[in-house]
Amino acid sequence: MPKLIDKFGREINYLRLSITEHCNYRCFYCRDDEYTPNCKREDILSYEDIQRIVRLFAELGITKVRLTGGEPLIRRGIVKIASLISSVPGITDVPLSTNAHLLEKFAHKLHKNGVNRVNISIDSLIAKKFEEITRGGDINEVIKGIDAAIAAGMNPIKINVVAMRGVNDDEIESMIDFAIEKGIDIRFIETMPIGNAGIEALAQHMSEQDILAKITQHLEGRLTPLISKKTDGPASNFKIDGTKSTIGIISAVSNHFCDTCNRVRLTAKGDLILCLGQEDSISLKDAVHSDLSDEEIKQLIINAINKKPEKHVFNSVVDNISNRQMVEIGG
Numbered sequence: 001m002p003k004l005i006d007k008f009g010r011e012i013n014y015l016r017l018s019i020t021e022h023c024n025y026r027c028f029y030c031r032d033d034e035y036t037p038n039c040k041r042e043d044i045l046s047y048e049d050i051q052r053i054v055r056l057f058a059e060l061g062i063t064k065v066r067l068t069g070g071e072p073l074i075r076r077g078i079v080k081i082a083s084l085i086s087s088v089p090g091i092t093d094v095p096l097s098t099n100a101h102l103l104e105k106f107a108h109k110l111h112k113n114g115v116n117r118v119n120i121s122i123d124s125l126i127a128k129k130f131e132e133i134t135r136g137g138d139i140n141e142v143i144k145g146i147d148a149a150i151a152a153g154m155n156p157i158k159i160n161v162v163a164m165r166g167v168n169d170d171e172i173e174s175m176i177d178f179a180i181e182k183g184i185d186i187r188f189i190e191t192m193p194i195g196n197a198g199i200e201a202l203a204q205h206m207s208e209q210d211i212l213a214k215i216t217q218h219l220e221g222r223l224t225p226l227i228s229k230k231t232d233g234p235a236s237n238f239k240i241d242g243t244k245s246t247i248g249i250i251s252a253v254s255n256h257f258c259d260t261c262n263r264v265r266l267t268a269k270g271d272l273i274l275c276l277g278q279e280d281s282i283s284l285k286d287a288v289h290s291d292l293s294d295e296e297i298k299q300l301i302i303n304a305i306n307k308k309p310e311k312h313v314f315n316s317v318v319d320n321i322s323n324r325q326m327v328e329i330g331g
């Protein structure tokens with residue numbers, strides 16, 4: 001199997017595929033209040049575009065394709081998309097990132113169609129606070145979605161919590177207990193300065209050290225560090241001793257983990273983004289809608305990966321990061 005290696009020697013084997021810019025939640029740190037995606041059906045990649053692009057990536061050595069958004073479960077045909085992707089030869093891992101509002105309805109069908117595991121975003125267990133953070137979300141639906149994913153046999157199931165001072169730092173302990181009780185994994189994410197909403201949310205930023213201090217105190221040190229696999233991505237992970245759960249921290253701001261970056265991102269409109277914290281992108285939608293052959297498009301992808309930046313620039317030039325909202329990129 002060929003490998004996609006960038007000029008810094010990193011093997012790129014992971015594609016994060018956003019399938020819609022629309023979301024049924026409006027988390028305050030993810031998108032500006034007044035932001036509404038203006039993309040129409042014809043602006044986004046069709047099923048055929050997605051299938052061809054994923055096939056070309058797989059032929060280049062990509063093995064993992066994560067479905068994200070916006071909220072992927074609101075894209076019509078989500079089950080068909082999952083099935084198309086998971087049947088591409090070479091694609092062996094098709095995880096989903098979702099807010100789980102609609103997961104109760106889809107968990108079983110998605111699992112049957114190749115979605116083996118799921119990351120669920122959940123920043124509070126208190127109904128009123130959850131509704132405020134998401135600007136309209138319903139925690140009860142999310143919990144039903146988590147239970148449906150467990151019942152469907154998705155594994156692992158990870159809940160992703162964006163840890164924010166003065167917002168949900170008082171719930172770190174209860175969220176850990178919730179994950180342990182459900183027998184699922186939990187990861188805390190630092191706020192990242194993506195788009196205006198993300199830059200403003202830095203005011204509530206908690207560092208990896210602060211999050212870890214709270215975790216350690218709550219679990220009284222019952223943590224065994226896990227050796228990261230290359231596929232773990234940018235998280236420090238621990239086993240919570242005596243439970244089925246693992247716990248992790250994704251510290252994009254406190255730490256530069258760019259030397260292990262193994263991923264690229266494709267937006268719903270078909271822009272290939274080479275680094276979450278930089279602006280470079282090329283349009284693969286234009287490429288698949290042109291007369292270019294498969295081999296020519298693969299060469300375009302290889303050339304783009306060769307331009308993948310060495311690292312993000314979160315720390316130094318926050319103001320220079322474009323106002324692409326996280327909801328458009330897919331996390």
Ligand code: SAM
Nearest residue numbers: 030069070071097098099121191192198326331
């Ligand atoms: N709707 C899906 C979901 O809720 O997981 C997928 C898209 S969402 C943009 C992907 C992830 O990005 C979520 O876990 C969300 O919490 C995270 N996210 C969004 N904005 C962020 C920010 N400014 N800093 C850190 N994480 C962010």
